[in-house]
Amino acid sequence: GKYVTSRHLRDRLYHEIEKNLALRVQETNSSDSYLVFGRGILHLSILVETMRREGYEFQLGQPKVIIKEIDGVKYEPIESLTVLVPDEFTGRVIDIVTLRKGEFFNQETKNDRMMLEFIMPSRAIIGLRNAILTATEGEAIIAHRFKEFAPLKGEIKIRNNGALISMETGIAIPYAIWKLSDRGRFYLNTNEEIYAGQVIGENSRAGDMVVNVCKTKKLTNVRASGTDDKILLPPPIRFSLEEFMEIIREDEYLEITPRSLRLRKILLNENDRKRAGNKYTA
Structure with missing residues (x-):
């Protein structure tokens, strides 16, 4: 920068x-x-x-809504959410919203679509649009507006899966990514420069996992022409800036440069993260 x-x-x-x-x-x-x-x-x-x-060039922390304290009780903003969706996707939308502390209170038929109405915390709105559009194959129409302040509703998990974190600084090797493809989905291309502590993918399970995608294939005396050419990798997940801002966790930064967007842990060293213990909540 x-x-x-x-x-x-x-x-x-x-x-x-x-x-x-x-x-x-x-x-x-x-x-x-x-x-x-x-x-x-x-x-x-x-x-x-x-x-x-x-x-x-700078770094962003996790976006947070403004919490008010009234008579010693913490209050958060609550919003009214309206989703217009084809009938076959109604169940999916209700599941997504209720998992984020949303309260379903009304349902109406509008032409060939269902209009679903919810009340939910503003915190839960972060990342909700992309989740609903993905689940409804882009068919949903979403609108929300501020309603009131209400007592804090507790923890809301925006990302249920953990992160895949780079163990080393170097170049992402196709063979290493292929060997780890069953561990989750990656955010990076092959031969891309990465550094230790960078979040390079989404774990298929809960909890963070440190992986080494810079590991090269162990050489032997046996050779087979074109063996490595057969490696087929799924395309990486690519996020827009807005989408990246929606998935930042409390223990992460989003690194902003004119050339790239990278998600990283605040503490790059794995041992430092272990020593920090419960200082950050994933």
């Missing part, structure tokens, strides 16, 4: 709030980090993408 220092970042953020009235910037105890308040993931992602194209 062209602009990489905290001074550049601070000047750019304070310049933005002069014209972007819905944005608010707050300094933290650390001189190189800032809290940025906006009107949602889309609003913040527009700012991030603009800064990225201007040559800024």
Whole structure:
């Protein structure tokens, strides 16, 4: 990136709030980090993408909704959610929303579609649109708006599966990815440069797993022409900036550069993550 220092970042953020009235910037105890308040993931992602194209390089933490404390009780924003979907996908949508602490309260028929109405925490809205569109093959129409503040509803898991984390710094080897393909789905292409602590895929199970995709095939005296050419890998998962922002966990950063987007653990070293213990919740 062209602009990489905290001074550049601070000047750019304070310049933005002069014209972007819905944005608010707050300094933290650390001189190189800032809290940025906006009107949602889309609003913040527009700012991030603009800064990225201007040559800024920085890292994002997990987006969080604003929690209020009233008489010692924590309150969170609640939203009304309306989903218009073909009848055959109704069950899938209800399952997805209720798993995120959503409350289903009304159902109506609109022409050849079902209109489903829910009440759910704003925290659960993060990443919901992509989950519903995937489950309904792109057929769903989704709308939501703020309703009220209500007592905090407890933990909501946006990502149920764990992460695949790179063990080493180097080049992603096709053979290594192929050998680990049953462990989960990868975010990277073959021969892509990676570093230790980078999140390179999604584990097929709960819990994080450290893997080595830089491992080359062990050579033997036996040779077979064209053997490696037969390796067929599934295409990697590619996220947009907005989609990446929706899946960041509390113990992760999203690395923003003009050339790439990378998800990484805050603590890159595996031993440091183990020593940190329960400091972060996955």
